Amino acid sequence: MRALLFTTGSPFARAVRIILDELALDYERREEITTPTVEQRAAATPSLQVPTFWDGDVHLWESGLIAEYLLRTYRNRDGQPPLSECAWRAGHEWRDKLVFATIQTLGAAVTTVSQFKWTGLDKSANGHLTRCADRVPHLMDWLEAEIADEGSGFMADCVSAQDIFLACHIRFTENRPIGIDLGLQRFPKISALIAQLDARESFAKNPIYWWEPGVTGYEPDGTPIYGTS
Numbered sequence: 671m672r673a674l675l676f677t678t679g680s681p682f683a684r685a686v687r688i689i690l691d692e693l694a695l696d697y698e699r700r701e702e703i704t705t706p707t708v709e710q711r712a713a714a715t716p717s718l719q720v721p722t723f724w725d726g727d728v729h730l731w732e733s734g735l736i737a738e739y740l741l742r743t744y745r746n747r748d749g750q751p752p753l754s755e756c757a758w759r760a761g762h763e764w765r766d767k768l769v770f771a772t773i774q775t776l777g778a779a780v781t782t783v784s785q786f787k788w789t790g791l792d793k794s795a796n797g798h799l800t801r802c803a804d805r806v807p808h809l810m811d812w813l814e815a816e817i818a819d820e821g822s823g824f825m826a827d828c829v830s831a832q833d834i835f836l837a838c839h840i841r842f843t844e845n846r847p848i849g850i851d852l853g854l855q856r857f858p859k860i861s862a863l864i865a866q867l868d869a870r871e872s873f874a875k876n877p878i879y880w881w882e883p884g885v886t887g888y889e890p891d892g893t894p895i896y897g898t899s
């Protein structure tokens with residue numbers, strides 16, 4: 671049995687879903703639109719977070735760990751350019767891990783701002799949230815410099831987990847009214863990378879949609895449904 675617990679909007683879970691599709695793996699979709707109780711989440715993971723993944727006897731949480739497990743365990747690489755063979759290349763482990771960690775710091779910063787906003791605190795009202803938002807341009811500058819040229823990703827001749835997670839975090843930020851303007855025009859290499867990724871089947875099959883309070887679901891074309899259901 672292979673299964674993924676995820677919320678519709680989570681960028682961390684979206685990246686894992688994209689990797690599952692890149693690897694052509696079937697899985698049970700345990701999708702949640704709203705946040706369940708602590709007890710319900712704790713039954714799945716002590717982190718109370720998504721994504722959480724099951725594969726036979728393997729039970730994992732933390733999206734980066736799930737991504738690494740999937741890349742190392744499964745071999746299907748049909749996409750063009752192909753999905754990377756591993757999350758960290760031999761001889762480049764520290765650089766690849768640093769890029770991945772930096773991308774996850776970006777994801778944590780924007781989802782923290784987002785989660786506080788929906789629980790009543792705008793980033794401008796809290797010093798820690800302001801600092802989370804202040805991190806973003808610095809992280810983006812550093813990541814832009816790590817890409818060799820327009821048309822490349824973080825690894826040559828393949829689509830890396832790093833590429834996928836960065837694209838998911840950026841599209842999440844753009845699709846939430848959380849007051850963070852990424853200023854993507856300042857980042858031509860990142861912009862070119864995520865535009866290429868958006869064209870992949872795995873990305874199209876796992877879209878990120880607009881969300882704001884009041885959205886309870888989506889039409890098949892992604893139009894938000896506002897209501898109480």
Ligand SMILES: N[C@@H](CCC(=O)N[C@@H](CS)C(=O)NCC(=O)O)C(=O)O
Pocket residue numbers: 677679680681682718719720721731732733734781
């Ligand atoms: N470090 C975690 C972060 C995952 C995360 O922040 N998930 C969010 C959704 S985007 C979540 O589950 N939030 C609910 C909560 O924290 O209670 C990972 O990489 O999996």
